[in-house]
Amino acid sequence: MRHWDCVTTERADTYLEAVRAYMPEPHRNLLPVLTVRPSEIASAALRVGQVRALYNSCVQKVVEFRRLHLVLAANYIASRMDNPRGQEVPTLCAG
Numbered sequence: 001m002r003h004w005d006c007v008t009t010e011r012a013d014t015y016l017e018a019v020r021a022y023m024p025e026p027h028r029n030l031l032p033v034l035t036v037r038p039s040e041i042a043s044a045a046l047r048v049g050q051v052r053a054l055y056n057s058c059v060q061k062v063v064e065f066r067r068l069h070l071v072l073a074a075n076y077i078a079s080r081m082d083n084p085r086g087q088e089v090p091t092l093c094a095g
Contacts, residue, residue, distance in 0.1 A: 020028050045055035
């Protein structure tokens with residue numbers, strides 16, 4: 001697997017830019033390094049067998065995370081449909 005096998009859309013890219021603000025700082029700082037020359041990083045990683053296996057495993061974990069996150073986000077959004085503003089539903093209390 002190569003990083004370019006993971007197809008992204010402009011909308012997904014915009015979302016990923018927005019969530020960087022919520023990432024731990026070391027993760028956030030690593031992303032610009034990876035995005036400046038992704039093909040060079042991939043090419044170097046794919047030349048060495050052990051590094052290639054680790055690189056492919058990492059890319060696969062990112063793919064799995066994104067799929068799971070999409071499902072979790074969709075479920076959360078669906079669960080909020082009855083109460084989209086997030087306001088508590090008032091309860092009737094005897095008293």
